[in-house]
Amino acid sequence: MTTFATPLLSQAVQRIRAGSLRAAQSASSPDLVSLAMGEPGFDTPPAIRLAALECGYAHYAHYAHYAHPHGDPELREALAAQLSAAGALEFKIDDVLLTHGGTGGLSAAILADLCAATGTIVLADEAYAELVYTDEPFTSALDVPHLAERTVYCQTFSKAYAMTGWRLVYLAGPTELLAAAARIHATIAGPLNAATQRAALTAVVTAAAAVQEMHDEYRIRRDLIVDRLDGIDGRHLAAPDGAFYAFPRYDHGLVAIDMVAHLRAHSVAVRLGSEFGPAGEHCLRLSFAGDRDAITTGIERLRGGLADLAHPQEARA
Ligand SMILES: Cc1ncc(COP(=O)(O)O)c(C=O)c1O
Numbered sequence: 001m002t003t004f005a006t007p008l009l010s011q012a013v014q015r016i017r018a019g020s021l022r023a024a025q026s027a028s029s030p031d032l033v034s035l036a037m038g039e040p041g042f043d044t045p046p047a048i049r050l051a052a053l054e055c056g057y058a059h060y061a062h063y064a065h066y067a068h069p070h071g072d073p074e075l076r077e078a079l080a081a082q083l084s085a086a087g088a089l090e091f092k093i094d095d096v097l098l099t100h101g102g103t104g105g106l107s108a109a110i111l112a113d114l115c116a117a118t119g120t121i122v123l124a125d126e127a128y129a130e131l132v133y134t135d136e137p138f139t140s141a142l143d144v145p146h147l148a149e150r151t152v153y154c155q156t157f158s159k160a161y162a163m164t165g166w167r168l169v170y171l172a173g174p175t176e177l178l179a180a181a182a183r184i185h186a187t188i189a190g191p192l193n194a195a196t197q198r199a200a201l202t203a204v205v206t207a208a209a210a211v212q213e214m215h216d217e218y219r220i221r222r223d224l225i226v227d228r229l230d231g232i233d234g235r236h237l238a239a240p241d242g243a244f245y246a247f248p249r250y251d252h253g254l255v256a257i258d259m260v261a262h263l264r265a266h267s268v269a270v271r272l273g274s275e276f277g278p279a280g281e282h283c284l285r286l287s288f289a290g291d292r293d294a295i296t297t298g299i300e301r302l303r304g305g306l307a308d309l310a311h312p313q314e315a316r317a
Pocket residue numbers: 038101102103125127128156157158164167168169
């Protein structure tokens with residue numbers, strides 16, 4: 001393997017290395033419970049997987065060539081119809097652009113000249129819009145008067161449909177902005193896998209019940225993690241209203257990076273609160289996307305780790 005001396009690395013790589021707080025995350029293993037990953041604890045719903053299988057074979061006949069650079073037209077049409085039905089704005093097929101995963105979508109929409117040419121724009125990443133546990137419905141940026149027309153909406157298939165591995169996201173917004181994002185996408189990334197997009201069409205058209213089922217189970221997992229955390233001294237938690245993360249603050253003086261290492265030694269993996277901004281120091285991000293056993297065992301280990309800090313002798317006895 002070749003290793004490059006630091007001066008050979010571009011400034012951009014060096015900046016990302018220095019600034020990123022995101023550590024590589026381990027998945028659960030026999031001796032580690034991971035509450036670190038934002039990975040849905042469900043398989044992609046069967047109808048979507050079946051559609052992919054069928055398209056996999058169809059690939060040889062119909063989907064073996066470059067897909068449309070802005071995304072499968074039928075899928076874009078279905079997404080435009082879904083967005084138009086959900087809010088006040090009407091979306092047409094040219095107002096929707098499919099890209100490779102959240103990072104691809106977000107980077108196609110931001111690059112600074114675009115903002116300068118059109119005034120301030122709102123980039124609304126609404127990945128968890130389907131995972132809301134309050135009685136009030138979720139308010140999208142597209143529902144806010146005067147914001148909607150300057151909003152680039154970014155939606156991933158990863159979370160609500162349990163499709164993290166499929167790498168599919170779409171942007172929707174004003175035609176002129178979308179055309180600029182499409183140009184960037186076409187230059188940097190190029191067309192998406194054609195068969196994946198046919199399976200995503202099945203997700204949009206048929207998967208509402210499966211999404212609701214997963215949502216209902218996530219709500220149970222939310223209640224479970226809140227309940228288990230409730231009995232732990234020296235932690236403060238507001239029950240999460242959406243997504244699948246709890247974000248408790250702890251009283252102990254240990255900074256989050258050391259706390260995460262300490263908990264890892266107690267066989268539970270969690271994320272630093274400070275990864276998400278300075279206000280997250282002395283907080284932990286705990287995912288409840290995994291199954292109920294992982295939550296129960298993980299929080300038990302967390303309790304043991306915190307008790308070990310508060311009363312080291314007793315915890316080890
Ligand atoms: C808020 C938010 N947006 C976007 C994404 C990106 O999803 P993906 O890259 O899988 O499309 C994530 C993933 O964790 C997320 O938490």
